[in-house]
Amino acid sequence: MNNISLSLVVLRFTDLERAARFYESLGLKFIRHRHGGGPEHLSAELGGCVFEIYPQSPKEATTLGTRIGFRVPSLDAVIMALSDFPAAIVTPPQESPWGRRAVVSDPEGHRIELVQE
Template structure:
């Protein structure tokens, strides 16, 4: 059996701030609404849909941690720093490639990994 991840959904207390943060990685979002459901933002990364939904309670689950492979880690971290986002772990070489951990506007820790090709 072959199982592949196809959907990742996070919640945000401020959709526009979250979308702006994730756009720094090169993600391109579009606004969606399914039936009477909430307006949210979605993008497709290869065959995975990444969506940001509004938090129905105003609170966000901080236990969610996600990661992205990126092309120019140092540039992305520098851009996030200039824009005032928290850098949890500066870029450094790890067994998996050059890695950094940043924090999105809702407090989710986001791992960025630049894999050598």
């Protein structure tokens, strides 16, 4: 069990394109996918983990309680890139036991912890 690693994270959104613009501001690069008869969604590769954003279906539970985190090369650059999302900053950049960190909220309300590498 020592070789366990995270391989997939899926979040659901009512506005997929707005979500994609938000996460692209963090530095993610998406490609469009569709598996069989499933919905078209967006997928980004992150160091061995796949991060996907799916459209929210009325039949499926929301992912709003999910909190995720990313290590970023420059926290200041990411915060500046989020200027199109002025309500996104929950906790501005500050020093923490884990390094320089901020908490932001995506357009759907998922909380994201950003830590500078």
